[in-house]
Amino acid sequence: GAVVSQHPSRVICKSGTSVKIECRSLDFQATTMFWYRQFPKQSLMLMATSNEGSKATYEQGVEKDKFLINHASLTLSTLTVTSAHPEDSSFYICSARFSGETQYFGPGTRLLVL
Amino acid sequence: ELKVEQNPLFLSMQEGKNYTIYCNYSTTSDRLYWYRQDPGKSLESLFVLLSNGAVKQEGRLMASLDTKARLSTLHITAAVHDLSATYFCAVGRSGGGADGLTFGKGTHLIIQP
Numbered sequence: 490g491a492v493v494s495q496h497p498s499r500v501i502c503k504s505g506t507s508v509k510i511e512c513r514s515l516d517f518q519a520t521t522m523f524w525y526r527q528f529p530k531q532s533l534m535l536m537a538t539s540n541e542g543s544k545a546t547y548e549q550g551v552e553k554d555k556f557l558i559n560h561a562s563l564t565l566s567t568l569t570v571t572s573a574h575p576e577d578s579s580f581y582i583c584s585a586r587f588s589g590e591t592q593y594f595g596p597g598t599r600l601l602v603l
Numbered sequence: 604e605l606k607v608e609q610n611p612l613f614l615s616m617q618e619g620k621n622y623t624i625y626c627n628y629s630t631t632s633d634r635l636y637w638y639r640q641d642p643g644k645s646l647e648s649l650f651v652l653l654s655n656g657a658v659k660q661e662g663r664l665m666a667s668l669d670t671k672a673r674l675s676t677l678h679i680t681a682a683v684h685d686l687s688a689t690y691f692c693a694v695g696r697s698g699g700g701a702d703g704l705t706f707g708k709g710t711h712l713i714i715q716p
C-alpha cells in the first residue's frame with residue numbers, strides 16, 4: 490500500500506517555541522493531505538485539509554494562525570505549531586489521498602510541550 | 604454537523620468468541636471506513652465501504668454498511684489475542700473523498716486468552 494511518513498516521530502519543546510512537523514507521501518503524489526490531532530485515549534479530530542498550492546481549510550475551532558499549514562508540493566505538507574503551549578501536547582497524524590477514496594495515514598508525531 | 608457514534612467503547616472478550624461493533628452516523632454519507640490502532644501507533648486501514656449493502660471480509664473481520672439505516676458493523680469471528688486493539692469507524696463528509704474524516708470515539712477491544 491501507499492506509504493506516508495512523518496518527521497519527527499517525537500518532539501519535546503519548551504513552551505513558547507515553534508515546532509514544524511513534516512508529512513510526506515513517499516510513493517505517490519497526494520492531491521490532498523489532512524492533519525488530525527489525537528489526545529490520549531481519545532479519537533482523532535480533523536484539524537485542517539491541505540491542497541497543494543492553495544490555502545488550507547481549517548476546521549471550526551482550530552486557530553489558523555497557531556497551526557500553520559504549508560502544502561508546497563504534491564508530496565510534502567508541513568504543520569507548524571507556533572508558540573506552543575502545554576495544552577498543544579498531543580499526537581499529530583497526517584493522512585494523504587491521491588485518488589479514490591482511501592486515505593493513507595502517517596505514523597504520527599508525538600508532541601510534548603513543557 | 605456529522606456525528607459518529609460507536610458502541611461499545613470498551614469490550615473485553617475471550618478468544619474464540621464472536622462479537623460485533625456498531626457504528627452509527629448522523630447524516631447522509633456513502634463513505635465509511637474502519638481503522639485499527641495499536642497503542643502508540645498510527646492507524647491501519649481495514650475496510651473502505653462505499654455503497655449500501657457493501658460487505659467486506661478480511662480474515663476474522665467482516666464489515667458491512669447500511670446507508671439507509673446509517674449503520675456500519677464490524678464483526679469479529681472466533682477472536683484471537685492478536686486482534687486486541689482500538690477500532691475506529693470514520694465517515695466521509697462529502698462525496699469524492701475530498702473531505703477529511705469524522706471519527707467515532709473508538710472501541711477498545713481486549714481479547715483474553
